[in-house]
Amino acid sequence: DFLNALREVIPAFGASTDDLERCRLNGVVECGERHDHIYRRTMLLAEQVKVSQGSPIVTCLLEGPSGSGKTAMAATVGIESDFPYVKIISAESMIGLSEGSKCAQIVKVFEDAYKSPLSIIILDDIERLLEYVAIGPRFSNLISQTLLVLMKRLPPKGKKILVIGTTSEVQFLDSIGIRDAFSITFHVPTLKTEDAKKVLRQLNVFASDDIDSAAEALNDMPIKKLYMVIEMAAQGEEGGAAEAIYSGKEKIQISHFYDCLQDVIRY
Amino acid sequence: DFLNALREVIPAFGASTDDLERCRLNGVVECGERHDHIYRRTMLLAEQVKVSQGSPIVTCLLEGPSGSGKTAMAATVGIESDFPYVKIISAESMIGLSEGSKCAQIVKVFEDAYKSPLSIIILDDIERLLEYVAIGPRFSNLISQTLLVLMKRLPPKGKKILVIGTTSEVQFLDSIGIRDAFSITFHVPTLKTEDAKKVLRQLNVFASDDIDSAAEALNDMPIKKLYMVIEMAAQGEEGGAAEAIYSGKEKIQISHFYDCLQDVIRY
């Protein structure tokens, strides 16, 4: 489903489809059961919001290790839904702003959404929105309180909102009560060997003999890091090999691939 | 009593009945002994305030898990009482304000109340008014001190006030001395299997054979979450089933209901 979803894209009002598209720079490949399940359930929530009387705001959290595909997933739901207002709230567009200004921008997005009959708001990397850092720990309580209230506040009569949050610091969100403020939470996992194998086949950069052992080595890797290692390995030991590999003329040398993997994995 | 109370609604001066009504978006169904007892006792306090000489201000705290029905209960007392001034103080209408401005708004509500012979003030989600977060913990001491003083300050001669607070963080309120500042505290519980069964019967979305096992699975669920799960389940596995179910044409598939419950309960 998830893959098919990509085919036909309906223009969204809030975020240009372009913005949402940049959230999945490496496209969307088939990468396992769990990803698929979460995608389907989140699409169902969008539908529920449409028809609900008693819950005009529904909230859903995608959490999982860094690079596991949360943002790409949320963007895809935003693109696939036929909601007229889809907006992504991300720290990228608020660099250097004061806490107060950030709050104002976030509130603005919700107030805009209150004008549309159906809206999706993506709170991307909530820990970054909250300026979270593990030491202390420190974070913006102003923004945290704002989110807690916004996620509970009812939109005006007749308006409906689906909020999708993403985070790789679910324990932190838990400890400040933001996780509990979501109606539902899904864990977006890393790839298992089986999943990695699927992805490698689709990418077609290894000799077919090497795919199994490469996938084995990639067990428990998030999808985003997998792309990075492949790219590094595609350079070749002496550099300059990338073009030949991407064009399919050559394959990645498995030993060099292991070397790169070594560098990337934390010792 | 609680249910009957809904029938005849007298317009309130402070909060438009509309505001109070939105606090119980799913209406009020019969949901067990304890809810009933608390409702009756709180109504008695309203009466006590009216006739008292020595205690012109009485304060009552409704505490319990998130979604157990505290706000809906307080709103119902406000609607059912025939007090000319009923006002709800909630973080929703104060997003982004400074601590100082929030205090000023809260004080304003009390000063307005001092002009009415009889008033009810609902302090909704006190932890949110205090901008509480468990890490640290942090909260606004300015607002906390303001509440402590306001709840002890005598209104002018001849004026009477009933303050109803709600919170799902009673331990926090305890640790900062706000709980002790209330004359009385009631614990609003989750639903027991028996209570859930009553509610399900009233909702009429399950096949009668399924009600018992569904209620069993819903043991210890707060009333608000119960509504959320029902809604999710009503979508059906493939979506699109909601209308048929709410109109009574179909019933919720019990297995899909279990699935949804699984997703909602924290692992």
Added chain:
Amino acid sequence: DFLNALREVIPAFGASTDDLERCRLNGVVECGERHDHIYRRTMLLAEQVKVSQGSPIVTCLLEGPSGSGKTAMAATVGIESDFPYVKIISAESMIGLSEGSKCAQIVKVFEDAYKSPLSIIILDDIERLLEYVAIGPRFSNLISQTLLVLMKRLPPKGKKILVIGTTSEVQFLDSIGIRDAFSITFHVPTLKTEDAKKVLRQLNVFASDDIDSAAEALNDMPIKKLYMVIEMAAQGEEGGAAEAIYSGKEKIQISHFYDCLQDVIRY
């Protein structure tokens, strides 16, 4: 003595007697040995201040559980003394002020007192003046330092001051050195069964057979909470009974009284 003291009230300069009177809304009833002793000793201090050469400022702290009657006691001494300047400093009249403004107000009261040959200053609920909260703990060190200096500073030649403080957080005052800054400290206790019995007899709302068991149940209750429970019980289970009881036509139902007591006592 304490009771008799109420009979003849001389108008005080600093605080209108009215202000001081509102501090004892339920009047002053005979409530036990200890209360009496403290009252007599504090009156002696007022006399000492008058004649002293070497100690032109004497300070006395009334501490005890919430509602034990400290403020009413201090107000009574203020009313009974024939001092031309009697002033109560309370957080109620300083809601929302900055620390600095509160300090200025407090200093102002002392400077006014320096103009009167004899003054009593009541520092009511010192923990509230200090904006104390147990978590942290936090409090205003600015105000705390101001009090420490003011309570040690000598008034101008020929002027005399008695400072009476009240608090229900004596351990906190101790930990910040404010308790040691008082010349003397008295512990105002809760009521023992015997004391409660005396009070109940004076109130005359129980059948005489019930007084003993009611007093038993009220052992260790502060006087202020005793009044609250009586009022709740006087409503009757179905409401509407208060008038009959206060007018003496009916008596409080002992079983309903126990019920109310249950609700009030913290579980």
Added chain:
Amino acid sequence: DFLNALREVIPAFGASTDDLERCRLNGVVECGERHDHIYRRTMLLAEQVKVSQGSPIVTCLLEGPSGSGKTAMAATVGIESDFPYVKIISAESMIGLSEGSKCAQIVKVFEDAYKSPLSIIILDDIERLLEYVAIGPRFSNLISQTLLVLMKRLPPKGKKILVIGTTSEVQFLDSIGIRDAFSITFHVPTLKTEDAKKVLRQLNVFASDDIDSAAEALNDMPIKKLYMVIEMAAQGEEGGAAEAIYSGKEKIQISHFYDCLQDVIRY
């Protein structure tokens, strides 16, 4: 020596002798060996400062329990020395000032002193100057740094300064390095039974038979508290006895004296 010192008082430039005199409101009585020794040594330091070449600034700390007579001692040295500039820096004259203004005032006193060939500066109650409170602990580091630098900074050529500090929180001063910044520290003790006996004889308010047992009960009492207890006891149980006792017509009742002592001593 100490006592004789009081006889002839030379007017001081910095502080009016009046200011210094108010620091010993109960006069100076003979109160034991240790007090005497400290007084003599501090007077020697004043002399040393006059003749020294290599140490134009000498600093001396008087520390001891609250009320042990530190301020009175420092004031006496200031009065007895023939230094043209004697100034007391105390929190009393700086209530409500910001840290910065306090610093400025302190610096000002030193700069004034730099203009006099010989100066004594009394830093009274250093913990209060530093706005110290045990919880936290908190204090003004700005003032603390200022003192540390001022006590080490050399006055201009040919100018000499003796700094006398007093404190009842010597452990705190120790922990922030201020105690080490003093050239020398003296511990001003409470009274022992023998010392108390001497004092009581001079005060002549007890029957001669009672002096021994009264002194026994006063063992380990600071001199200032001793005066307070005597005053309380002099009131008599029913009040009104003070005049007769101070005029020598009557003596203090020993049993009432014990009662008062009980109230004053912390339980």
Added chain:
Amino acid sequence: DFLNALREVIPAFGASTDDLERCRLNGVVECGERHDHIYRRTMLLAEQVKVSQGSPIVTCLLEGPSGSGKTAMAATVGIESDFPYVKIISAESMIGLSEGSKCAQIVKVFEDAYKSPLSIIILDDIERLLEYVAIGPRFSNLISQTLLVLMKRLPPKGKKILVIGTTSEVQFLDSIGIRDAFSITFHVPTLKTEDAKKVLRQLNVFASDDIDSAAEALNDMPIKKLYMVIEMAAQGEEGGAAEAIYSGKEKIQISHFYDCLQDVIRY
């Protein structure tokens, strides 16, 4: 490779080659396997960035003990790459600026880089950029959040960036999540005896008999400290020997060298 790289230097747009050159004041000598490997891999990353489609921003962290050669290495990559925009962000040019201004400057460098098709940005001494101090610990969360966002934000279409960070506090970076934000991390080590021997031969300041034992004593020394010790030793015990030694006329006395080493090594 690393050494050869120095021969031909292509002028860089962002930082004048002069700035980058000052980062390696003692030139670049052959100093062991590991240094070489890291240099080659980092050059490969520069190449990868050029050809990549899916990863327009690649980030690489050089971490290691103080003085191990991280900055010199990063500067060399910047010089050797043929990237039109190379910029070093260092605390040196931001002394005394507020956190906000520092952030603005850092953002500015990235925005400038977004205008160049290929850019290298060196974040030198990240702990210093973050104003890190171990006590507390304290650091600028504002700058930390800015870096976290900038290192994840995609440059505009068609633009590519390589970010090279250096730090000697990798554990700190780890604890605040900045290390994880880098695609890859290399550990730049101290010199082993073998490496030191190579360096000493190139420097030619010891008698050939002394090189082995000197190198032995220099085991585990960072390259920068090695230069410092050599300079100290070259002074000679009585001073004045440096010129003769650098011109090759004399050699360093091994015993004096040991003395200097002793002083430099922390006891």
Added chain:
Amino acid sequence: DFLNALREVIPAFGASTDDLERCRLNGVVECGERHDHIYRRTMLLAEQVKVSQGSPIVTCLLEGPSGSGKTAMAATVGIESDFPYVKIISAESMIGLSEGSKCAQIVKVFEDAYKSPLSIIILDDIERLLEYVAIGPRFSNLISQTLLVLMKRLPPKGKKILVIGTTSEVQFLDSIGIRDAFSITFHVPTLKTEDAKKVLRQLNVFASDDIDSAAEALNDMPIKKLYMVIEMAAQGEEGGAAEAIYSGKEKIQISHFYDCLQDVIRY
């Protein structure tokens, strides 16, 4: 060497020799091996800076107990070197300034130094510059970061700087990484009995029979405190003896000397 150094003093540009001279108010006497060694090595560093190519900035820390002679030593190096710019940065000249202004002043001194071919900058009492206090601990991170950057920043081409720091809180400097920022650290010790004996002989205030036992009692005393004790003892028990002793007519009474020592040593 150290002593001889005093004979011929060349005027310095940055600090008037007068300023530096006041740093050694008791002159410089011969006081042991270790002091001598450190002095010679620090002078060598000054020479090294002059001829070095690769290390245009060299930094050296003198640490040791309070009063051990660090500042006097640094001042002597400044006076003895023939560097055209010698400047002492001390908290004394920055009392009451904000952190920001202090930073600006420190930066100014470095920028001035950048204009001189050869400079010595003395950072006196670094813990005081940093406003350090052990409780917390607290200190100015702004100043600390400024020092860390300034001590690493290269002066412009052709300019050379020697930085000498002094501190009696080396563990604190260690914990914030400032100690590591110095190229080299020397520990300036207290006097041993032997060293004290040498000093006493030079001072010539004891009867020759008493020198040995006096020196014994002074074991482990910092040189500055030794001077203080001698001065106190020279007063004599009754005062007035100082002149006779300094002029050599009388000697210090050994018993009175012991008494004074007792008072000065911390109990």
